[in-house]
Amino acid sequence: MKVPQKDYNLNSFIQYILHHWDEIGDEEGSREELKAICVLTSRLDWVESFLVGDMKNVKQFGKIFEITLPYIDKFETPRVAIYYAHYDYEKNLAILFTTTDLTEGFKKTAEKIIKRTPNLWNLWIRPTLFDTIETLILSNHPEAQITYFSANRRFSSLIKSQIRPRFDRSIQYRGKDGSETLREFKYYYGVLPTVVEYTMDDIVLRVNAEGIFTLKTANKQTIDLFLKLLDRIIEETLDLMKTAEELGFSSEKLETERKVLTIPCVEPGEIQMETKLTMEDAKEMLRSMEKEGFSAIDTLIDEGSLSLSATVMDSNKGSVFDISASESKITLIPKYRTSFDSFLRFFAFITENVDKMATFKKFSDIYG
């Protein structure tokens, strides 16, 4: 997808895409779908993270940035992925529009940057929010169906499962009864959705739990629905982001008669769960965390009830935080190079593997 250079705002950019979709919806010769990749960040310099080489790969078209990122595809051919990004200051949200394929082009370019840059985070959609999305869609489009979904579960997950809970499993399902099937799979097999496709009269919209929307029908109705869902998702996720951003380890000055003392001031966070962790669960949790890029050192686990403490290193973002846990809560203590998304990725991990109803709040909001 390539749009001509002129000044756009989000609205005029979308209008341009919709009016010229037949001409611009190609990606190096083949027809591609329009994707909107949503990224949360409060960094005003966020676009600089996408600069590469001679730094000429980012151009400003009014309120839209054109970002061109080179990569080598699986046939060793040099290619480029082009993104058109818009940033909403109020929502702390960047939307990257692209026709690049998600499996290779996105993975080798923007995804790598988002994953390694502190304070940039793919808009996470917590599993329970998919139910809200379905309700919201059905209230406006009673004919809507889930025609595709993908869902998975880790063997160590503590999310309820009726059948053989101690198995890793993933499922991709196509069928017009997707809604019922997903419910059944959730109930019997304890899986959580990672991608859900909603089909209505003129709309086919695929929603990925990492905030990637595939607008299979590039028309006004689909764009409107996407923006409406985005508002609802942002409403919830922005609160989490604000909580995570307020966690910190700083110092204050205390003036006494003859000295100015430096004293520490820590704002921790707390995850509260209904599920009660056992020692075995905690050990498994520490093991599973590694797949998400979290490594635990200085670990101390005591049985009785449960007492767990560790220093967690986020290898993706280079941040360091401490955890102190009992059976139904985990305190997160920010330490070094903290990045709000490290806390939220950890919270997402707990939500997806331990308790999907878990809550995340500032320590001072609970005990202050």
Added chain:
Amino acid sequence: MDESTEKVQFRGIFLKKYKKIRKQKIKEKKEEFISQRPRIRAEIERGIESDQRHRDLLNMCIFPFCTPERITKLGYRFIAAEPLSELGVKNFDFLIYNQKNKVALFGEAKGSVSNPRETISETNERIDVTREQMKYISDTYLGESPSYVEFVIGVYAMDDEKLIREIHKRGGGIIVWSIDRYNSTLSPKTLLDDRDKAIELGMLHRDASLINALKNVQTSHKLYEIFPSSHIFSLLRILLMAKTVTDEGSLILRERDLMDIVREELFYLDESIQEKKVGVIVDVAESIGFLKCVAPETYKIVSRFRMDKSLEKGLKRKYIKYNERKRLRQVIEEAISEAKEEVRGEMERMSLEKWF
């Protein structure tokens, strides 16, 4: 040991004898060392874990004084860990101060209390030292004189009652904080029903609002990774937090990054002491082969692992091996000096026999 550098004062048959005995002694000592290696290793591991557990409890004691909770709103703040440690005298584990009412709390974290009498005697010694050094404390740590001082021992809930009884028996003067490690809560505890009496005996805080704020206060096992007298392995572990990964994937440690972390962790110490700590960490890490200097004040982490958990395991393995080698060198030296002694004794005996 290198024979050429060793000064051997034996000649002829004595030299021959010495060499034979030395060989035998070294062999015996080495065998003894090998048989004791698992015990030595366990001892080192126990030392590391005991430090970790002490830190855990100490963090639980100070955490409520660092977070924006009711306690800090009252003015009680964590000032320093191990005050007076720089003087090499018996010291408490932490100092908390309230600038509003000028109350200072000196506290100790005690992971297990097998002998309450001994624990209290030790604490009383610390109290005496603290009282003697009050001017120094006021000048160095607080910048003013506290109007009132209280002494605290933080213990796990299973130990609180026996300790409180013993304190009561010995006339009071120490407040017990009971810590529930599983629920991560802390409470000042007394067995006396009469609160005023407990305060009078110095077994409960004089400030009623502090008692209320501390009751079942939520705390945390984690806050600081190191304290001034932390085990060297705990100090080495912070290398993992200070390191950076280069674009090529190498793990690099810059001394200034390590200094930044030491400065944050031990913020209450003088910069010169903080610098010394950094020096010690880097020296030991180089000695055990975990760091290799690649440029001024820049080091490469020598490990085939990249995940921090594996790096920590590798670091521990290197630290233990280094200590084992050190211990082995010691036993070999012992064997050599024993051999020398034996031959020397024989020489003396023989010269006496000649004389007679």
